[in-house]
Amino acid sequence: MWPLLLPFALAGSAYSTILHAHTLVESIVSPDGWVNLGAAPAGHIIPLRIALPQANFSALEEHLYAVSDPAHKRYGAHLSKAEVEALVAPHPDSVSAVDTWLSEHGIPNSACTRSPAGDWVSVRVPVALAESMLNTTFYKWKHVEDDVELVRTTKYSLPEHLHAHIELVQPTTLFGRKKGQPAMVRSVGAPQTRAHALRSRGTITVTRSDGSTLTVDASCNVTVTIACLRQLLNIGDYRASGTNGNRIAVAGYLEEYANYEDQQIFYKDQLPEAVNSSFTYTLVNGGRNDQNFSSDTYQDNTNMQTVLGLVFPATGTYYSTGGRGPWIEDSDTDADTVPPYGAWLDFVLAQETLPQTIMTAYQSDEQTIPESYAKRVCAGFAQLGARGISLLVMSGNGGVGDANPDPRTQRCWTNDGRHKKRFLPAFPASCPFVTTVGATMHIPEVPTDVSGGGFSEYWSRPSYQDDVVSEYLTRQLRGTYAGLYNPNGRAIPDVSAQAYNFRIAEWGHLGMHGGGQESTAAFAGLVSLLNDARIEGGKPPLGFLNPFLYSAGTAAFNDITSGNAPGCGTQGFNATVGWDPITGLGTPDFGKLKDLALAL
Structure with missing residues (x-):
């Protein structure tokens, strides 16, 4: 043409x-x-x-908070597709x-x-x-x-x-690049040392921040399985219905794929009753269903195996979205850039019905995304929340700036021409209309040393965070790192979950992986189970989570009070009593959250 x-x-x-x-x-x-x-x-x-x-996004935002705030009389009265479209x-x-x-x-x-x-x-x-x-x-x-x-x-x-x-x-001024996803990988079949084997025996009793105790198999301190996650998250014997319409989805981009054969290997290893069940592949914007073991499957294999392992027999969807964000695709380039969130949003917002829980584990430095574009994508996420969708994203795998230990190549500098040292929050983690998940490890849990956290430069702090974040700034930081972050910005993460040494299948073999995508998948699976319980109780799904989590929901989190994520030549932010910009509110207790969610 x-x-x-x-x-x-x-x-x-x-x-x-x-x-x-x-x-x-x-x-x-x-x-x-x-x-x-x-x-x-x-x-x-x-x-x-x-x-x-x-035309009326401010009205949409008002509706979003009304239907997401447990104290509001309209809580749970989510908008329809037509109502959302009329507002935007x-x-x-x-x-x-x-x-x-x-x-x-x-x-x-x-x-x-x-x-x-x-x-x-x-x-x-x-x-x-x-x-x-x-x-x-x-x-x-x-x-x-x-x-x-x-x-x-x-x-x-x-x-x-x-x-x-x-x-x-x-695409005009967008020079974004996807941040690297550091992973911990090794063969499950490797010989154990005697000390390693001894650590794997028996049980560990953990005293949580509210004084309650949790008993976990000691092996979970070495290898995290679905059984371990059910213990760590206090899911107990709760099982999803599988027939009530509750669904979960993983959004994948940048030629990364989820593999059917690996899913079956994972099931045989950890969930035999799920063998021969599968998930739906939905292709978006020229996305592909690539089942070759030579393809990049690490990140989204991990996500699909974890979420489906937790929610089986509930059904799952994998969105394979093609393209490279709002910019150029070229056969002679190898651009590893920001995911095409806009194309994915166009597709899902056009659907009359959607999975109640959606997660994605991709992120870029916020400053590499033009503010105008980031805010429009975030507005698209708000539309999903208004329709009753819970959207989970990871807080990042780079601590306060970059996981790279070499200060000569760390990305800890502004890109506005001043080249000023600055902690760099991640996007879409910094969008106030998503729930952002940090990463913990070990038992008792402490933050991973690369768990992303910080404060947005684009969005001011939402009201649902005011109390807990102000407390952290005045009681804990007290001016530390002044000038390296925006104390008035939307703070991340909101919550956290286990992220270390997950046993998954990759390229036909079992291995162990770790990173922020694992914690995001674990938390997304928990949210899907909460939605399942509400649907079974005749209630609408939770939708946008944060107003609930920062109010009544805080009582259902185990506070992580020690550890830090160094970076940019500093010790980074530290975990402490209350909310902090490395583990958020802490790690969730499904049993307590379920009781609170059913009482809404």
Whole structure:
């Protein structure tokens, strides 16, 4: 289509430029770590995503908190798909203005894809046309650490009359990269030393922060299985119904996949009654169902095995989402970048019914995501919460900045041209409309030394956190690390769970893995069981969790009071009595949470 349309489109854009003077929308300095390789090819195709203002998002946010706050009379009265879309739909004037602008550039309605509420418009255009539309120049960029290549610009403009009708256009200034996922892996079949074997025998009685005790098999201090998680989370003999409609899902991106054969190996090892059961693969935005052992399956294999191991016989879905965020896909590049949250949101928000619990374990440094784009994605997460979906994300695997112990290559610096030392929160963990999970290890539990935590630079602290976070800042930090973090920002994580030495199947073999994705999967499985109990009791699912967790729910958490996650040349934040930015409220007790959830 585009080779025939391009001459007309360029002629149209010249006409449009004469009528409508462009003014700057966004400008950034050249990002740290990226090298400009020169002008991008004129014919390279860019999938532009254009965000129209959401006319009544503030009203949606009010509804979200009303239906999520146990103290509110509307608690649990979640909105329908149609009700949510009506609140975020753009004003007709914005739709008309954007359609006219696209038409002036030779882009017909038939070439546009729109989100369910019409608040996003997507078009695929050549670089030459994008440059004319945005009055900018796109360049090829390469990252010095891993040779990731992107096509981006450092500034773009729009006709002045469109500024009220377009919030952002991407990919333009987004130079994000997915942060590495450090993992602990070794063969389960390796010979044990005598000391190792002795640690695995008997039981351990743990005294929790409220004075209660928990008895756990000593072997769980060496290898964490589903049986161990059921003990650590105090799930006891509770089993999901499997027939009441309760579902859980894992959202996967960046050519990572969940493997059916590995799932069966895991079941044979830990949950024989689940052998021959499976999960649904849902393909989004060109995603694939890749079952080759040569493919990257570590992260999402771990997630699917853990959540389904906890919730069996409830059903599960794996979302395999293709693409590379709001930017370029190129056959000659190997971009390991931010997941395409926008494409995934377009898909799931278009569905009438969804799994009640969804988790994802991908994250990037918040500062690498343009604030305007991050806030629009976060607004999409708010729509899910308003519809009664609990969304769990991990807090990160880099402590306060980066898990890399070499200070010469740590990512602990601002990318705004000042190169100032700064603790770096993760996204989407920093979005206030998701529940963010930190990572613990061992018995009794302490934080892992890479559990992500900190304070957002983009979002102010939500009211549900005010009391506990203010207490930590005034009682514990008392000015420590001043200037390295935003004390008024949304604080992460909210909660935490075990994350160390999980036994899973990978590439046809059993092995042990660890990281923030494991803790997120464990907590997501627990939430799905809570939703199961509420559905069985004739109640709606929990939906957006945080207002509940930070109020009545705090009584159901074991407070983690020692340990820290060093980074950026510091000891990082520490765990202490009460909420802290490494373990949040602590680790959950399913039995107590279930009683509280059923009483709502």
